Amino acid sequence: MLYCTVHALGELAVLFPISGAFAVYNSRFIDPVWGFAMGWNYALYWLVTLPLELTAASITLSFWSGARNVNPAAWVVIFYIVVVLINFFGVRGYGEAEFIFSIIKVLAVIGFCILGIIIVTGGVGPQGYLGAHYWYDPGAFNHGFKGLRSTFVTAALSFGGTELVGLTAAETENPRKSPPTAVKQVFWRICLFYMVSLTIVGCPVTYTNDQLLNGSSSSDTNASPFVIAVKNAGIAAVPSIMNPVILIAVLSVGNSSICGFSRTLAALADRGQAPRFLRYIDQAGRPLLAIIFASAVGLLCFIVAAGDDTRTQAFNWMLAISGLSSVMTWASICACHIRFRAAWKHNGYNVSELPFTSQPGVAFFEAYLSFPVVLAFYLAFKLWKRPAFKRIQDIDVTSGRRELDLADILAFERAEQAG
Template identity: 30%
Template sequence: MSRGLSSRHIRFIALGSAIGTGLFYGSSESIRAGGPAVLLAYLIGGAAVFLVLRSLGEMAVSSPSAGSFGEYATKHLGPLAGFTTGWTYAFEMVIVCVADITAVGVYMGFWFPHVPRWIWVLAAVLLIGALNLVSVKVFGELEFWLSLVKIVAIVAMILAGIAVIALGIDGGHAHVGVSNLWENGGFFANGAHGFVASFAVVMFAFGGTEIIGVTAGEAESPEKTIPSAVNSIPLRIILFYVLTLVVIMSINPWQNIDTSGSPFVEIFAGVGLKSAAAVLNVVVLTAALSAINSDIFAAGRTMFGLAELRQGPAAMRRLTRNGVPWVTTLVVVGALLLGLLMNVLMPGEVFLVISSIATFATVWVWLMILLTHVKARRKMSPEETAALKFPAPFWPYGQMAAIVFMATVMVLLGFSASTRVALVVGVVWLALLAGVYALWVRPRRPGPEAVLDTTEATRDDLPELELDGSGSERR
């Protein structure tokens, strides 16, 4: 495929994928669960995710791959592990995208209440899908600007909130000040149980950062761009989340935060901005479009990588002349249109499944990345380890601690009625994938040498391949 993503693109793709619904809306749920102690939960969760990304970064720099998770897991843990990991991530991206694309219709209804919602949804799907088909550089530029708007808005909200606190504007609340973090029942206001329960929401909020690994196959100089992105993204996201929540809970005591809407409204209300609703609507609309753009990219590239390993339909290996996997992109677009129909027919059930699988799949993929990295490191000789260009830190104790942490989060999903369905649906999904693998993929798998040689697999796709000056095929 074409390498058209610069370091600037990759940084903002990861930010755009990770900063969205989890921050604009989900943060209210985590605050209600953990109280002010949720700040500590975000710091701990962020540290664990940083170890995941460093482990992924080590593998991505050593072996840049568009399939990323699935290909690495197949190589080091076996084809079944790669199959379940790759398809779980691809499906996660699709179902999260279904939720975001439906939200676009809701957001546009704010300005055009009489226009049918499906028109905006269809327009967004076709527009973003078409832009993803042009070239990876167009995708990268689009995501850069969408993410930039979103990040500027978040910074503006944080600065506005700090001004409210510094000037002592009460904004209609009982008290405004940093002391709200410890005066309303203490820092651990909901006790250890609430603090632990908040991790289920907190970890989902960091989902999307792993898209850095997917971009490796199309990154310019991955040995430089990947380390730069991996080292900067976690810190930026932690700062965004922690600073935002400090401001929100300082302006409005944590127990007063309404979970039915976005806590960012509290900042605008404190400032007294009359057009708060319109401004917020622009921000959440941009956030939704940014997430859709990244999710279509991630799902399509992951399915392409799975097809390269004979773990998906052969047609998914087809490329345009610009090196874009057009079949997988169209599959994702088609799934979004099908998801829209499902939301119309059974909205309640669909959203429940979407949130459940997305939560489970995010932590599952992180856990598999860590296990893959551990297996890969243990197979290396001391000379190979010393030659690593971007080695993960704290080996092996940091990785072991992160694995235990991720497994604990998975178990925690079963202790709450609101998140237990995520664990149930996730187990059913993995069992379904195992059945598909046993019945369809495993009997058709060629030997290892055929899996590694994918040149012959695309000989029938010559119209979609570009030739370089020597007449050789260039993917």
């Protein structure tokens, strides 16, 4: 879904490199009222993401016993100042910071994937060979479709921010080159950072592990599955390495939240759909007043000082708002792309005239239709009947087997030769 959405957005962003693209595209290709609604929906998404991520950072820090003795608000102050200062350096500062954050995250994910494979195959740790044991005991797809559906909001939040490639297209030096390059990298980002890493982390850690967030254990409840996997394998140093990486990832999202919120707010103000003073952009291309406003809203992150129960409730509500907001944004981007293609054809233009064309079109499905069909049948039957994955020791190699009789084979060959 996200792959198709980003390609659709890339096609629009290359042809129309406009700052605050989402609100403008919705007003231009669908309806001005819908553009107003979706513009503020996207602004709301980033508005709650900053305090959400800084709250998550304070939760992650409690993994260390020493950090638990410090007021969470003290850590939030440090993270808040860092994120705000980065955005005052403009899109260049944002890009440089994200470049550094991304290198650290990529190296960490690749390192964990390698370490995860070693743990699963029994190369390290007392657990021995695990393989796909936890995929059938207690099993994948907990609670069937209901469980899959309940994780959708969290998954949507994890994928959120990928659409920023369209939001900042107007601020790039070469809008005809930079957005297509970023769009084409999305496929590999999805495969490496989500599909591969989550498949691997599902092998050494089961969802019933009481060390997970919201588990029943009173200690280490804030450890991530990555940290739990290496800790259970007896590797003492890695958890203290992985948690800083998780903090960097959280700060990266917080950094993106101010960038996304300020640009969207400035675009709405420019169209008269937000207070006019927020439209101000300085000579460096920074929407300064919008950045200040976004930073002020980010002060909601200090709700962490209200106590664990209040912090958890606030975290869950902000998660619900931001997760579903991103899904609505993606759906609206796809609707804009469909409407644009219809208007493009109506005005006598051809798809070949577009500087960048979205790949997942009719030709894409003509070439690869069999894969989603097979996948749909597999998942439907898996969720319906929930059969266990065949283990090597459970494979039947006896029933229906035909025993080879050497005498019969020789007699058959002689008969063939005689004939």
